[in-house]
Amino acid sequence: MSGTRKRVAAAGGVLWRTVERGRIEVVAVWRPKVGNWSLPKGKLDEGEHPLTAACREVEEETGVPVIPQMWLCRAAYVLPNPTGDVHKTVDFWSMRTEKPDAAFVADEEIGERRWVPLPEARTLLERPRDQQALKAFSALPAITSTILLVAPAEIARNFDGPDVARPLSATGREQAVRLAALAALYQPERALSATGRASVQTLEPVAHAVRCRLNGDSVFDSGSHGRNPERSSARLRELAAAGGCAIVCAEAEVISDTVAILADEDDLAAADVSTHAGEGWVLSLAGQRLIGVERL
Secondary structure (H helix, E strand, C coil): CCCCCEEEEEEEEEEEEECHHHCEEEEEEEECCCCEEECCEEECCCCCCHHHHHHHHHHHHHCCCCEEEEEEEEEEEEECCCCCCEEEEEEEEEEECCCCCCCCCCCCCCCEEEEEEHHHHHHHCCCHHHHHHHHHHHCCCCCCEEEEEECCCCECCCCCCCHHHCCECHHHHHHHHHHHHHHHHHCCCEEEECCCHHHHHHHHHHHHHHCCCEEECHHHCHHHHHHCCHHHHHHHHHHHHCCEEEEEECCHHHHHHHHHHHHHHCCCCCCCCCCCCCCEEEEEEECCEEEEEEEC
């Protein structure tokens, strides 16, 4: 009788910090049961978003609170098993922290946490999946800012009033709450929205979750954008110059144009920039240069 094929999804991160003279160090963890050093990672819970799992697992295994940055890669491998091979995938993100010296408590699963210079990590972490993540991380310049660019969630159809005052539908409010759970992982310090009521309502849950002031900005309205399509991309570069993370809710057509303009200016591939209600993008920047675009 042939064995069954089992699939397991996991997620983790390359958690890094800068030390003296700009040297980069990353976190490695020692797993006593298998006797090796690896990047922190773990399995997804049922129905869990990979990014949520990555942040949870890295913090649980290292004791360090993390802030995700850019998706790096998906490693795939097979674990032989008498009852059937296990096909495993691991999604890795680049991650930063504001508390690199947070306390660590060893247990049966993780015996030690160590900050390792990046060149040493390439030697210490021998498994192909870790090598793949380190290679993807090493190919990037240091990410200095993250911008979450999201479209308004679903808008109520039956509304007797001007479009600018049209609120979110019940489904849209649910979308905004789900978006907030994911966006809050990035810990945005600034929140800006188009001036329409639906745009503001889309960001209210995340602004409340991270205790961030929410401001309106007409640059992200479709009307303003139509008169000067370059203004929104220039505004995002201004936000990037401040560093850290910002979240912006812009009208959908503004987002599509803005992502396309930024990608084109910085020679970055972005084939499909269509954005539907409640969807968004993670823009990773080095200084004011766009180096990564991924759907949120």
